[in-house]
Amino acid sequence: MAVEEMEKKKTKGSNEKTESEDPSPRCVLEIPATSSDSDNSSSCSSCSPDKSSSSPLSTTATNGRQWNKMIESIKKKSIRRFSVIPLLASYELTRKNMRRKQPKLSPLPDNVFDCDQFLVAKPSWRNFTYDELVAATDGFNAEKMIGKGGHAEVYKGVLPDGEIVAIKRLTRHANEAEERVSDFLSELGMIAHVNHPNAAKLRGFSCDRGLHFVLEYAPHGSLASLLFGSSEEECLDWKKRYRVALGVADGLSYLHNDCPRRIIHRDIKASNILLSQDYEAQISDFGLAKWLPENWPHHIVFPIEGTFGYLAPEYFMHGIVDEKTDVFAFGVLLLEIITGRRAVDTASRQSIVMWAKPLLEKSSVEEIVDPKLGNEFDETEMKRVMQTASMCIHHVAAMRPDMNRLGQLLRGGGDDRLAETQQISRRKSLDGCDLQDHTSSSYLNDLTRHRQLLME
């Protein structure tokens, strides 16, 4: 499998770019948050009780000294945050108060963490030594590299029992070592926490001479490599594309509604959707995911991170993160599935959302469908996916349905109600909620502003 193109990335305080032609750079934007309950990304990360305490993992007997050292460093870091930034302290206290009000999530005293759900759900993780990873990957042989993102290199490896795994080695050097460890623990906590057929599965981790995840191997790589790969590669047929759309909808619905803790992924995109042996979609890369406390309507985060082309307007303009952030990105993903185009066109830098909106409005199947599909698709399913995408990319977050509903709509549950919902949605837009949204011009302005910020 070809190594995926590296994504251009602009990180905080740096213009350093990785070599790439990918038109959808994952970015960090320094846009001041406007709301009074704003927090920065670190305080937001501190919303993750598990991140600072790392409790789901700290009870694992096999973790060893290195693990404890890392946890200590995270603890020190959070203590420093408390003392230096009073705002964050009050934020943290508020969160604790809220957790107390949630017996379902926190039946134990605040200083005791119930690890059972994690340990029972994922009994098979292992803490690998570096030597084991070296043996599995032939010394991290370049020929074994199967993917490269902005933050990691991914190698195909074989464990002594013959199991094929993907070994993700974090490569981010820009930030502080402590911050890197903190990001690693956060991602590990997330991926260990989720347990669903449409989410990537953890086999283990290693913090021996570098930070590594050991993941179940996805033999067909990412959706991006199949949708946008070279023309010699087999075209992903409609049946598989439709299945992937349903799988991602189910996976997101689980993260938002059924996971023990509410998770917003924040980086749904084609290169983060992996495909199992039988083309089952698996949501991967929880590097930007956020826990959202049960009774919080949203977070406001800063800086804004994500991938250009997939960011919801309220997120990239105001840092507002909730389920609808993922719903918007899911809509962009559906457009990629339908059209075979990237979220942002390489040559013209045009956003797929702006390109597709007029075609979706006139339900122009022949103009929007990936030419590689020819006539080989089910028109009813195609229209359904188009209508669903159209609802997901609505400029007003409140108008986007939630993932549960979207899963039903994609399956054809309530086709009549789909048209009805669309009509109501249009009417509300026209009825003065925001006339500009209907013409998409405000979205275009926001997008242009966003691009300017990104390119500055």
Ligand SMILES: Nc1ncnc2c1ncn2[C@@H]1O[C@H](COP(=O)(O)OP(=O)(O)OP(=O)(O)O)[C@@H](O)[C@H]1O
């Ligand atoms: N379990 C896996 N099986 C097969 N291929 C994988 C697996 N995990 C990752 N890959 C490949 O490696 C690529 C990069 O992985 P990933 O997205 O996790 O890295 P990243 O650096 O976090 O990315 P980003 O730039 O989005 O931050 C994926 O797009 C995919 O092609």
